[in-house]
Amino acid sequence: MFIYFIRRLLYLVPMLLGISFLIYLGLELTPGDVISYLLPPEAIADLKPEELMAMREALGLNDPFLLRYLRWLGGILQGDFGYSLASGVPISKLVLDRIPATLELSVAALVFSTIFGVILGSISALKRGSLLDNSLTVFGMIGVSIPEFIFGLVALVIFALNLEWLPVGKRLMPGYDSYWDHMPHLVMPAMVLGLIMTAGVMRYTRSSMLDSLNKEFIRTARSKGVPEWRVNFVHGLRVALIPVVVLIGFRLPMLIGGTVIIEQVFQWPGVGDLFVNAVRGQNYPLVMMISFLSVTAVLFASFLIDLLTALLDPRVKLE
């Protein structure tokens, strides 16, 4: 197990290097640079070429691509993530300032969707063909097919603007002293994101559960006189959870930057919003940092899925 863990960690190094190079290259091939993002075209037209050159020089944009990449990589190896080209603020500060907001939102949505998705999916499978099953299926289809920004806007109109139960958006407001003050702001984005994710988990759990309930070992358990709840939830659900765990595992990277649309609808100042602006502005140190976090999250999720699969399925061994 330990050797497996170390080996997976070592795999990360060339993968991260390759991915970072590809992202950097992608940014290089995109037209424009941070100057053309910071200044409107009319302003750029009014600048003399030497002034533009001086601005680019000051930001290190005139050097060859490979030199810039290696300089960035060297900085990373020394723990220096660089500075935002737009504001001059250290990248680590920018990202760390936003991470709490993104984690709050995505963890809340992930927990909510996992618990409710598994419960509702299991019930749906156990009550197959019933009115409840059909209703949940319809709910699942709606959740999967309607874009999240529509859900978000409908929720805003109902709960913030008409009923005035919840704030219209944003996260921190003047006068908030304790951590819990901003929780009402979290409710709506987390619920909207959670509901959409619940639909997927529920559909997955239902079909996986139906599949597992038809397996030989379930019949064996029943024939041995094991109580029905134990057959369903200990034997059936445990096996049915394997594909569900994979689904949830691959949603973990969403913790970093995967909630862009919800963040924009609810003015939630998370990493996703930061990432979108960084890509638009060709703010490459910031794009690289967030991409790095995201890639690390994907690789970590993959590792975690392996671990959980082994725990759930005794036939799987980590070697």
Added chain:
Amino acid sequence: MIHRILLSLAITLTLSTQIWATPKNSNPLSDPRVRQAIAYAIDMDTIQETLLEGKAIVADSHIPNGPFKKPGLPKYSYDPNKARQLLKEANWNASTELDMVFYYGDQLTVDLMTAVQAYLADVGVKMNFRKLEGDVGAQLWTAPKDPQNGPSVVTWDLAYGAHGPLALQEYFSRYKTGDMSISPADSKLDGMIDVLTSTADITDQKKIFFEIEDHMQNQLFTLPLYYQQAFIYEGNKLNRNGGIYGNPQYNYDWDITKWTIEPDASGKMVLNTNTGPVEFFEHPWFNPGLFITNKVLFDRLITCDGGLAPTRPKMAKYFNLSKDAKTLTFELKSGLQWHDGTPITADEIKWNIELALKVPNIMPIFKTTFSSLEGAEAFVNGSASSVSGITTSGNKITLSFAQVDPNVLLTFTQWAPLPRKHLGNVDPAKFQQHPFWQNPVGSGPYKVKEVKMNDYLIMVPNENYHEGAARIDEIVAYPSKDNDANLVKNALAGKLDYGFTKNVADVKALEEMNHMRVIPADIPYTRMIWFNKYAKN
């Protein structure tokens, strides 16, 4: 005899008309008849009523309506038959496909392009459109090496965009030969621009404005489409107490210190607005009045009315511009302070101007003013350690100009001095990236109390402000760009008490809210189509 004179006049007129009504090169757009046909083909009145929902004014010149616009300029109202006739006269090749570019990312622009495409197709002109990406400035404005014969460096035929200058002269000064990508040398226009940018006399300015407008509109140098308006919105709880309305994109004498707003439950007067900082405070030397922070955190030496005509001294006790417009003298009010209590000195103003000369991204009009100072060039190229045209004595600052800048007073209504104590070590090329712009210290009627970047900014009255402390206890600015995507929902939720927008859809939504009022403001902001008239390879 009279007949002969009339005949000779008629021949002269015909010949002169023929001279300009022919193509100058192989590009059909160098033929004024083709440009005029394009203008006649587009029904701007219908576009204004439908797409723009009546929230714009159809344009017939670069210059917006007002005293500097010549009455009776050609209008090129919708006339598809005339368009077809002009195209026929110009031997328009129906297989030619024009390439229209633009740089806006909004749906309205795409809708407008689609409408223009359909109108042009109706008269037999094919046109495709695309959005420019990347280094838009270079793709739009790179001028050919040979300004007379080209060929064109840029690839497009038509470009849709806007020009919203602070000073009206800027509408035309950019078209001088050698500076632009779009038109072969025009010595007549060059001469008029030279006169325009070197006279401070209003009567002379008006005369030359009329001549340029006439020259450009007759041959349709560019196609002005519509004048955009800005729409100021306010909650009904806000009271300006007599403060005037004006161009909200810039600074004017709006008396914000007198504004009041209905107090909240705790008795505090809090004004909620947008354009708070997202990642940094945008410095006020580029967009001096677009963001609330630049309006209230920084003060100016003189102020102006809502139409941006200079009116009275502000930080200055007095100012005096010599008759030849080559010497400007200020005396600072005594006791002026930055928000941190440090005194504001005349030497600091000198340091500020010298810094501004080296900062690349500042407003063009500021750059023109400061570059006109005696010794400015020597200072910028490093052969002098200071600008010889700036002298100080006590609180007095004297600026001596090598050449007349007609907008010198306008510059000082918008340009804000900054504290040397905090910016003394700044690299001009990385001016915006200095840590100062995370929590700036200014001299305006409000100062920063608390900033949570990308969450909110609280500004409170500067108790030492030289015109008296402001009455509203707090201005809370939530983060947004100037085009706030969350404007309507925040206004609906009662979280916006002041702001302005140019977004037509937002204006329509705001007008339907009972607790909001919308005040249109005429601003110099003209949407137009530029014709690339250079020959192409």
